[in-house]
Amino acid sequence: MNSVRKALLVLEAVADHQPVGVSELASQLAQPKTSVQRALATLRDAGWIRPSAGERTRWELTFRAGRLARKAGSHFGLREVVLPHMEELRRQTDETVHLAVYDDSEVVLIERLESPHAVRHVEPLGGRASMLVTATGKAILANLPEDEVNVIYEATCVREEAGMFIPMKDALAQELAEVRLLGYATTSSWRDGVFATGVAITGPSGNPIAALSISTPETRSSDESRRKHALLLLEHAGQINEKLG
Amino acid sequence: MNSVRKALLVLEAVADHQPVGVSELASQLAQPKTSVQRALATLRDAGWIRPSAGERTRWELTFRAGRLARKAGSHFGLREVVLPHMEELRRQTDETVHLAVYDDSEVVLIERLESPHAVRHVEPLGGRASMLVTATGKAILANLPEDEVNVIYEATCVREEAGMFIPMKDALAQELAEVRLLGYATTSSWRDGVFATGVAITGPSGNPIAALSISTPETRSSDESRRKHALLLLEHAGQINEKLG
DNA sequence: ATTATTGTTCCACAATACGGTACATAATAC
DNA sequence: GTATTATGTACCGTATTGTGGAACAATAAT
DSSP: OHHHHHHHHHHHHHHHHOSBOHHHHHHHHTOOHHHHHHHHHHHHHHTSEEEESSSSOEEEEOSHHHHHHHHTTOTTOHHHHHHHHHHHHHHHHOSEEEEEEEETTEEEEEEEEOOSSSSOOOOOTTOEEETTTSHHHHHHHTTSOHHHHHHHHHHHHHHOOTTOOOOOHHHHHHHHHHHHHHSOEEESSSSTTEEEEEEEEEOTTSOEEEEEEEEEEGGGOOHHHHHHHHHHHHHHHHHHHHHHO | OHHHHHHHHHHHHHHHHOSBOHHHHHHHHTOOHHHHHHHHHHHHHTTSEEEESSSSOEEEEOTHHHHHHHHTTOTTOHHHHHHHHHHHHHHHHOSEEEEEEEETTEEEEEEEEOOSSSSOOOOOTTOEEETTTSHHHHHHHTTSOHHHHHHHHHHHHHHOOTTOOOOOHHHHHHHHHHHHHHSOEEESSSSTTEEEEEEEEEOTTSOEEEEEEEEEEGGGOOHHHHHHHHHHHHHHHHHHHHHHO
């Protein structure tokens, strides 16, 4: 189904450049204008894109992808199961609680409950981050087979954004072993002045599908609070895994 | 491009039933098993779905749709532009601030900053609601041409969930006229005990693409706070529209 | 043991996606 | 002002490609 492939590529190209016209897309994708036009018409008929007002037809996404996204990375409505636990975690800690899934060698923040404190750590929803340095990312990595970890490691190196810290391969392996032992991951090297603790959420298959984390400003972080956060996360993750199983 | 249409239907069916097998999908969609299987293989190759572990092959979504969704309803990164204003609004009001887009005759909550108060209004991200009774929905409707409003009205009536309040058509028209005059919409008939004020965000084309709202428990709501919220929203919406233009 | 259901492969047929060419309109250059 | 490029859209004959019935092995239900 070549046409499907092309149509999906067109869809993603529209997402990246919206609002955008046929010709620009065609040159971007190195495809004949006619083919792109056909794909656009089909995607419009299917309700995934719409022409924005104006003389020259510019294409933009509808929210149809959003309907899917709500369910992506979540068998059985991950969010519905996890959200109550996130509320409880915040109540118990008064700190910011994050839920992230992994996609394309990165973690993606899909839900967040914020600390009530004036000083707090805020990340944008939908934001992406390296798996090698975040608490959520390392918690997930620790539950993946070694070869997949390697793939992700390489992919992260390739991406290699400026100023990004990438741990040595053996240092990472050692840390992941420790994470497996403890059951949770921590980081203070992701955002300056933020200490985070994370645990993986594994579906019924045992594969990690998401991770929960608690972030605190280092000024509010102590040995005691770190222990408390780790314990709470482990407890809730256990209950969540139970519910998903 | 019939195949594209079918593939997209399969994709959405997978989203609705994941994890799900070929046969169930085929009967669900009333399509020959072979066609569905072909579509699944293509979607897998394209990276939109993956087989979940297990003997019998069950299909589930990857997070690829999520990548699109982040950009849906937002040319020029709507969220990036709006988020700082939401932060400022919450700082100024200490109340919950919502950002919603509209899709398929409903409003969808895509970003939320919560009130620091113990008593606060919390809606789930990605949640959907009628446009006819929400502050965000009415703010958007007031900026749409009359015929589109009618389409949405009819669609909402058809959906007709149990216990859902649907205003009379002329009452709605009158209210929307008032919203156009004031520039903002209010509601207290959406969630019991919650008063909300909303304004539309119109892109460069003048079409409404999203809406901002402030929600407060009625116990904390007064004539003064309502005036304040409306003014702040209008001010910020103006600045946002400026930036988008 | 028997039956129903599932995921998967094969294949001949024709439907349909393909992309070159063409045309009209709107920005741009001169 | 005209000339020129770039853009969105329509047409059309060819063969590439998607189509769905039938058959298969393997599991689950009876």
